[in-house]
Amino acid sequence: MGCYMGSAGRKFLCKLTDIDDGGSKGFDIGVGSTQIELFVARKGNCVYAYENSCPHTGGPLDWTPDQFIHKESGHILCATHGAIFRLQTGQCLAGPCTGEWLRALPVSLDGIDIILEPFVHE
Numbered sequence: 001m002g003c004y005m006g007s008a009g010r011k012f013l014c015k016l017t018d019i020d021d022g023g024s025k026g027f028d029i030g031v032g033s034t035q036i037e038l039f040v041a042r043k044g045n046c047v048y049a050y051e052n053s054c055p056h057t058g059g060p061l062d063w064t065p066d067q068f069i070h071k072e073s074g075h076i077l078c079a080t081h082g083a084i085f086r087l088q089t090g091q092c093l094a095g096p097c098t099g100e101w102l103r104a105l106p107v108s109l110d111g112i113d114i115i116l117e118p119f120v121h122e
Contacts, residue, residue: 009118013040016047016112024068024076026052029116038105039068040114041076041087047114049107050090054078056097076102 011029019025024041037052037060052060052068056078062068063079070077075093076085083095090102106117 011116013107013114013116016042016045016109016114019047019114022069022071022074023066025066026062026068027116038116039066040107041069043074043087045109046088047107047109048087048090049105049116050076051103051105053103054080054083054097055092055100055102056081056083056095 013027014025019040019042021042021044024039026037026039029036029038038049039052039062040047040049052062054061057080059080061076061078067079068076070084073084074087076087076090078095081096083097084093085091085102086093090104092098092100106119108115108117
């Protein structure tokens, strides 16, 4: 196991205003064996971060960059097999991995800065 950013601590991702309300944005953090793909979803002034990996196949959730949210329902959508996940918790509500969870990542707001908090990358 290795930390996603060593001893550097918190990592600035973007400004809250860089993500439309109801939208999402993907990020690649780290290099080599510590690299991780993640995305941040925004609902109002709340942000949620998850690893960009479907529990069904381990593949990415988005076909189109930064498109993780189903426009009509507001849920996270896996573009590959149509699994739907609750935005606030990452729990799969429907699809081939019903009952499984996306891996949540610690994210916070510092003013309008979206910050990824330290975590261990497995």
